[in-house]
Amino acid sequence: MKRGYVTTGIALLYASSVLLLSALMPGATVSAQQLTQAQIEQFRQLPREQQERLARQYGIDMSLLERQGVGERERMEDPDTIRPRDQRDGRDMRDRREDETDEERKRREAKEKELKPFGYNIFAGQPTTFAPVNNAPVPGNYRIGAGDTVLVQLYGQESVNHNLVVDREGRIHIPRLGPLTVAGLTYDELKDLIRHQVSTRMIGMQVAVSMGELRSMQIFVLGEAYQPGAYTVSSLTTISQALLASGGVSDIASLRNVQLKRSGETIVEFDLYDLLINGDSSKDRLLQPGDAVFIPSRGPMITVDGEVVRPALYELKAGETLADALRFAGGHSAGAHLPAVRVQGVRDGQRQVITVNAETQGSRALRDGDLVYVPRIAEVLDNAIVVSGAATRTGAFEWREGIRINDILRSPTQDLKPDADLNYGLVLRERTDNFALTLYQFDVASALRGDAEHNLRLQPRDELIIFGRFMHESERILSGFASDEEKEAFEKKKKELRLENDLLPERERVSKDELKVFSEHSRHKILERVFSRIRTQGQVDGTGRMVRVTGEVRFPGEYPITENASVAGYILAAGGLRDSAYLARAEITRSVLEDGIANTEYVPFNLYDALLGNANVQVRARDQINVFRIPEWQNTVDVTLEGEVRFPGTYAVRRGETLRDVIDRAGGLTEYAFVRGAVFTREEIREQERQRLQALSRELRQEMASISLTEGGVTNYGELSQLLNDLVGTDPVGRLVVNLSEIIEGRTERDIELRDGDRLVIPGQRNTISIIGEVQMPSTYRYDERLGVREYLERSGGTKRRADNRSIFVVRADGSVEPFTQRRGWFSSANRVELQPGDTIVVPLNTSYKDNLQLWATSTQILYQMAVAIAAINSI
Template sequence: MLHKTKNVLIAGLSALIIFSTQVQAVTPSPQMIEQFKQLPKSEQERIAKQYGIDPSMLSTSATATKIENPQVVESRSTENNVLDQSEDESLTQQTKTAATVDAIESQKEQQLKPFGYDLFAGSPTTFAPVSDVPVPAEYMVGPGDTINVQLYGKENNNYQLVVGRDGAVQFPDLGPISLVGLSFAEARNLLQDKIAQSMIGINANITMGELRSIRIFVAGDAYKPGSYTVSSLSTITQALFVSGGVNQIGSLRNIQLKRSGKTVGTLDLYDLLMRGDASGDKRLQSGDVVFIPSTGGTVSVMGEVRRPAIYELKSNETMADVIKMASGLNPGAYPKSSVVERYSDKSVKTVINVDLTANSGLSTLVKNGDVLNVKSASNRIDNAVTLAGAVIRPGKYQWKNALKVADLLPSIWGNLTITADLDYSLLVREINQRGDIEVHRVALGKAITDPFSLHNVVLQPRDTLLVFDYEDREKLLEPIITQLKNQSRFGDAAKLVSINGNVRFPGQYPLTVNADVKELIIAAGGLEEGAYTMAAELTRQEVSQTDGVTIQHQQLSLNDVMNNPSSIVELQSRDILTVRTLPDWQETRWVTVKGEVKFPGTYSIQRGETLKGVIARAGGYTDNAALKSAVFLRQSVKDKERLELAKLSDELRREIAAKALTKDTPTVGYADAQLMLKELENVEVVGRLVVDLNAIELGIDEANLDLEDADALYVPSKNQTVSVMGQVQHPSTHRFKAGLTFDQYLGLSGGPRKRADEDRAYIIKADGSVAMPNESSWFTSSTQMEPGDTIIVPLDTEYKDSLTLWQQVTTIIYNSAIAVAAVATL
């Protein structure tokens, strides 16, 4: 049997190939493919090669391919007109003038999109019918459908029966069987009965094969209206998908199905999109017309609704229906004061207030063009208290009756940070509907440790408790001070006081209820070390409409104020408390003495102490001390040198720029200019002050000097060398020999270079002073040198293109280098 079937198939294929002009143009039908699957694998591969088809289509062992719907629609390219959140927030933070409010509302209205159109938005890419969906039992069988019949039992056969134009199928051995007007379930039962009656011992499995295609029309306001070939199982919504959906003026709520010139169904897509009701999505028949009329009225819904959009209206719909379309209200909505913008009969826009919490408001009919704006509720929390500052868990907490400070902060260790100020906290309380505040001081430590004391204040709704630490005092006080200034509206003095002088945190503070001087000192963190407690000054302004402003100064004893309860001095607005410092009080000052002294180290000094006194405290000099070579450093001199160096650098840049712009002189080279500037930047400023220790040792008072904090004295050992630096052939250091002159030491270093400026050569003495040959008539080339002296031969400024500042640059560089070297040797 199999051999016979094989020969028949091969003969049929050969005839088909002979009579076909283009072999590759022949496409096997599904019936032929099913027959090919019964052939051996070698024959399947040969036939597949001849027909140019995938061999897996003919293989009986091939796995079932995954059924996927073809993509028949491409998405439309639409612009996103919705502002991002950051832009929307920036709009709401603008000054809310009338023009700004109108602009914001108008922009939000323009951002609204028509609801539901995005679901079907697209353009068709193919007209191929979708035929891979399950077939329901009520499907009406018609011409072109294929019924698959599998016989098993005494005989095994597969048949693919195509319904002819007369509505009948040709069943082998049974003849024609009419299926006109039968559903798939009825046709299946009929065929099974026929087989059971005529073919004893054979069972049948009947399924639907390839379905027929039908041609429908999509008309009206579709995105791509026209004629489409679709599956006979297609419905109205599938026709919408294939045609690309509805355009921007098409109706989603009145899609009509027309058959033979009559409307046989109407689909409201809102039922499907909002409630999942597909009862109106009827199945199409060949020749049906899906007609999309233009949209009716629309309403725009914005504000605090869950789905702001533009919705299509039907007749007699109310505000309640519109809220349902928008999927309800947000939790932050204030529906009681919603607003509807509506065009009147005179084509003028009017505004109507609608209470969406009342039946009258919900039953209000909606008109075409309405804009419903659901306002937002206030973001102010009514029944809460706020913790801020140096607490472990800041934020808002529920207020309840008789709530106290210790109820919110029961533990110092468990609720406060390690740096929290236990003596000074502020309770900010609203006193009226305008938001005006009054400030109370809370001794937080006492409130927590003794909850039954008066310090454990009872809280009220909307209270704010601020806990200070030692860093954020000013930051937390700033909004309170601003609020107190703003609420002073009728010429009244703002409830603010100030404290300055020797306290930990001087500045401006809120005037708390029943405040006194002691409380202000506590607010400022207490007194600093060295505060003068015998007398502080309280300055008070008395304002009179007749006499103007008078200033009063009152002297207070801080000892009495802080320790005597009967010495309470109440404060008024704009009071200023000045805490003085003890006479002759000073912070501990330190000076450093190093080198050739008997007890080098760091010594504390008082105001007026001199260098001679500190040297005596250090035990005096050793026998090896070189007093002339001593280096004395001072911070104030260092700061001055740094400032002068910055000025010199700026002047040098300007001179370089001026030389570069001058045409009649050579321009300075870029490398030379950068070299000078770089050397200036790398100069280490030391702050050396020339002192004469020999004169101090001899008792000459003019040579002595008062010490400052951070002064440093370096006494080196005796130095038996003379150094030669600068523009010489071989810069070096030579052993001091008595009797050798300036020129002789210069000769020991090879003499000046070609670029040297011999006329400006100078000597830096061991004590840091400078001597120049051209400053004294007796200072000649035969000048005797001393141990520790340094000869400097500078660069000729004319060689550097007349940069007159170059000599100053080199002088600073050499002088600083010598001082650093002297200190480094200790």
Template sequence: VVFIPAVGPQVAIKGQIKRPAYYELKGSGSVSDLLSYSGGMLASAYPQGATLERVNEQNEREFLNLDLSLNADINRTLKNGDQITLPKILPKVENVIKVAGHVERAETRRWTPGLRVSDIIQSIEYLKPEPDLNYALIKRYSKPERTLSVHSFRIADALKSQQSEADPVLQDLDELVFFGLYGDRSEEVVKLVEELRQQASISTPSKEVSVGGNVRYPGVYPLVENMTVENLLSAAGGLTEKAYLSSAELNRTTINEQQDRVQDRRVIQLSDASAISSKLQARDVLTVKAIPEWAETKQITLRGEVKFPGVYPFHKNDTLADVIERAGGLTEYAYAPGAMFTREDLKAQQAQQLREMQARLEADIAKAEVVAANQTTLDASKAQGLGEAQGLLDKLKTTPALGRLVIDLEKVIAGQDAYSISLKDGDELFIPERKSSVTVIGEVQLPVSQLFEQELDYWDYIERSGGLTDKADDERIYIIKANGGVQMPDSSSWFASNDSQLAPGDTVVVPLDADKIDQVVLWRDMSQIFYQIALGAAAVGSL
């Protein structure tokens, strides 16, 4: 016979314990016995914050605080129904220093009283290459309210004068933040400023200052204790080469007792030691101007048939004719009417126009396809029209923006006032060799380049290319001159002047007749613009 009696007095333990459970007491057990039954406390347990839940003699539930590091509490006798709870230690870390920013290894170090910056950063080898030795920060949280304050120091001075005022004494939970000399420092600084702004109030403005203009890193920086204009310039990485030392502006905004906004502006001479040692206030804004008439080095590229091709820097008042003269002028093989002058801002403008044309044509093709999909039968010519439109779109997607500016180089070199071309950075002039051909492209049977003959007109060249296709628009044929200009040969005075005659390097363009393909209403405009840009690029390639 196996007899299992009823359970005796029970106690429970939970929380940071190895085997939390209900346990049966044998006799008069203590807290120490219960810990032994349950395998002991975990390393994360906080014994000083243990609690005992008990039902007293009045049948009321009560809670007792226990400190299990004391003999009196750990040897306390337990009663039936008691429950012990062991809490977890707080996640915060005490007695540490953090190091972050432009360092080889971000880490957490132990803090001890009297610890200084030089004890943590014993040499610049601890930092990444090219550190900023004139500006570093200490993030400090005061106890018990944990209010953020920011302090700055120079790591170069801290290492040079160790155990001095230049080598700050660190406090528990301080964080050292270092910066690179040439890297972006905004990520760390922005976080600091945002935290400072959260602490601001009506009576306490946000502890921040701003610097703009000709410094390496313009932006908003924490206002540290006794911060001067010089300190702010160091925080911003110093002045750039074009900074104007004679006149910087310091703007200050304050709120008076009547809560009126009061603004003050004064001029600071950055070369004056006493001026840059003036202290800053919250929300001050420093603006560093540029040297008058300062300009970055600007360049133009000359290629092709000039005596000394290459990249030439130019001054503000230089013209295209001046640079050509510096390059020794044109060679004897140069073909001035075919010169191609390109400019970066025009290229960006043309690229935007091409993107807009592409979007419009894509939308129009999509509409046409929807209409075609709703038709039971699709006419062969309409199907062909959709194919033509898609082909045009595919070509448009691969058409580069040239950024070409049409010029008459012969008049430029001659020095005519109306043809004095000022220069912009990135301009490029290409002068091809003398050509003896005329090119026919577009809706002809065989687009080809042909030998130039003085007595032939544009129609003769079209006939020599096999004539027009059935999709050609014979009323809108135009000529792209070698210099990039466009002329229409549809008037009786086409050959009335020498300027209108065909010349070597010219291109005859036969555009698509959009009226014959009615699926896309915008094709006429599209095709005309497309041939002028895309086929114009082909014309340039023939030079």
């Protein structure tokens, strides 16, 4: 390793010596300026002793060489001389923001939103050094002075570079040409002089002249500067560059009257707005040694806000007007309302507001402290028609004279959504003088075909509303009109509604059927928006502007009254008639005010004639149109037979038919039917059981609360809570206990008249006995007529410690319940229950084991009975 280091050092020394010798002329004295930067860097890498030896050998001044290397590096690195003012405090500011309170944060954010004076941030810098700036290009009119460096490159027969510094007498010394007086010459004149001297006195040589390091000078930046004082700058520095070098201006500086003072006189007054707004730098003069840039305090200030390009605070000169203020702000935006520009200021000791038309009164003079606010034009489109609802392209459309509905909606497949209602549409017209709403109803399909009655002529600001065919989103989803994204959004919204429903008090909860999500163009959503606009206007006579449609229509409810609608129109608004609608007669219920008293009138009419237009039936506000149902329309009901019947399925039966009648129609029972285990369910009973379970749950909670206030409280709270959860979460069966054997035998007093939704499930043969409840091993055993309840309990391991042995009961296969009672003692006796196949022995929990909750027995009996019925149905 050491040998490698020595070899590398010798090679570096040799290379450096060769580089130095190649740059030297034999027998000549070498100056530091003759060496290139690469040669200097190689020289600096040599050991100190080797540097001194080479310098003595070739007559090089070590101090000059070192200074030249440092100067070259500085020129190459060219460090920034200006940085943002708060750069070094950035971390402290972030720390302070993390520790600030809410009130401090609000004050800071409000301050950040305040308008700032224009132009101050452009010069907001902070000097990092007082060294002159040397990277600026040299203009042709630059005056050469003492201290400037001139770079002369001679090429032709030979190539020589000279770095020549103008001495104090204003001369430069070019080898083989002698001294030349250049002080006072411009840069262009200097180049011409040197070229002429070389061409005439050095035959065969050409020259390239450029400026090197420029002389530095001292100037003063005074007044409202960020850091006033004396600065050493380049000889090319201008007024604006001096402002940048001093870090900009203070918060109260004037940008309109920056003064250049020389020998006690003001040379020029520089309005920085000319530079910042117009790009005019004609007064940005070059500085000379000893010049002073003076920044006075600012003059009158105005605020320009609103619909302008650059809202800010602007400094005002005498005689400047509103037009000048808008010009300073970059002009107005496209949404500016120039006829109503507000000028707020102090006049005669009072704060006043003046409305000025900026288009015609732009020459109005402004004062100190004025606030110029340019308002925005109204967002209302006066020459447009708005389309909303179930249209593929909603929004504003251009209004033209004579435009009609089918000029906007041309095709039902291209301009309307698939679920659009083609029978019902509305035109909302708003008067411009009092904003009164007028509604017109039209048939969408007829309007698209060009029917003059429905293809209404539109006016400016009309709203064209297309309704959806469905009342809510669930109908639209089930009908297949929704996309996958809409279905996903619908399920998410439905879950949110269910969660919100669960959080409501029990009396405020709605059923699952009522948890409906409405789409944006459903009838409900659109009508809600229309009625909200109608209600905001009100009526002088107190009457509402709606008609109620009830009875046999698709969407019963309230609909807005329109100018051109009839009974047929309101029937179409309600989605049309159902198949069960009675056409021979309908009725209007009307409230009439007479002497301040409301009387009810009934107006019967022939619905068929009204729909055809043969009967003139007048409809008024707040009328109720009632469409009756055809008498005996639902004279058939649907009954379902399942299990061991010859032809199971759903049967339509006449009203009044019985259970035996439908069994006979189904071909009777099979030979495997377990008649005693038949389960008959009814929707009405299901709802009653649901209400009973909810009532039991409430009563149990109340009893738990009352016991918790007594001494000891509720000790088996976990079991109570589990029971309540079982009660609430159980889906009722709705079982009606029937004796199917007697019904089939023809005992009419046992037969049942069927209702819609009834269901009969007949399981197969079952020869088992089940034991459930508080036993060691709940299980099912083959039926043995020799065994009783106690024997089956012993086979299940006996009862548990918390079993209520006095309340054991048997659930028969037909759903009936019989208690089993046993006593022990000297005069013991047993009330033996004759078990039959399919029976279930239930051992309930001892409700008085620690807590006296009498409702437990009833609750557990209902739960066990429902469980037996569900087991019988699932066994098919």
